[in-house]
């Protein structure tokens with residue numbers, strides 16, 4: 145973009161620049177200069193949101209700013225890392241002041257909430273696309289990977305699952321009350337990354353992942369990385385009233401494959417479950433046991449009443465715009 149357009153953008157991002165002491169040089173030069181804590185590993189991750197694929201045209205900019213950062217913080221949470229720095233590559237059809245103000249408000253509020261500093265990025269003209277790269281810190285050996293699970297480990301999920309998938313499937317529809325729909329949309333548009341829970345799980349969880357593609361798809365990633373299968377007790381899934389109503393009608397796909405939940409799914413050795421529950425109670429973190437990792441490969445779904453099935457309801461791609 146031209147200089148004046150870029151100046152405009154820089155003006156909007158001035159508030160997100162923060163003042164972490166480990167940032168020697170932030171936005172403005174050819175590179176940022178950053179000082180990681182001695183002995184720490186850097187946890188880095190990047191995610192792109194593309195208009196028409198991850199969000200629909202005309203999506204509200206405050207929510208987009210929030211979500212673009214939230215999905216990246218969720219990856220750090222899933223590793224148990226401490227969020228620190230973020231970079232933002234924006235491709236915009238035009239430098240729209242109102243859009244930028246909204247985007248920065250959503251992005252900045254979440255960044256401030258986690259003490260994360262925007263240290264650089266890139267701005268180009270083109271179809272709307274948002275790429276965010278985050279960096280966090282983690283002690284060597286302290287990261288929660290997908291691969292440490294063992295058969296017999298108990299399986300847990302945070303918060304509740306399926307709201308975002310149901311909101312996406314319903315679009316602006318009004319099957320549920322307006323209030324109910326607004327709550328579902330909030331879960332889709334403003335996911336809360338489970339950073340504090342990820343921190344708490346260090347040393348307790350044997351494997352962890354954040355749920356972006358849907359519970360069963362992401363459980364599949366834990367299973368293949370850990371060399372296990374899993375059993376999921378569907379009756380124990382934590383779901384909101386609207387998702388529970390769908391499950392009762394046989395529509396398990398929202399809870400199992402809806403995606404975009406950004407909750408944490410993790411396994412815990414049986415001997416550590418007591419410690420986990422105590423730590424979660426003290427920290428006010430909501431977690432629910434939903435099954436276990438198993439010797440036999442594949443995911444077995446145990447329906448209420450006891451019927452077992454390895455058939456997974458349709459995944460999230462089905463619901464995409």
Ligand code: ADP
Nearest residue numbers: 157171172173174232233234263264265266267
């Ligand atoms: P260069 O041409 O050297 O890559 P740019 O003009 O792209 O420099 O960027 C100038 C400075 O502004 C850099 O420090 C860059 O990191 C920062 N920057 C550019 N776009 C953004 C953005 N969308 N968010 C945050 N920082 C940005």
Ligand code: MG
Nearest residue numbers: 174265266267
């Ligand atoms: Mg550049």
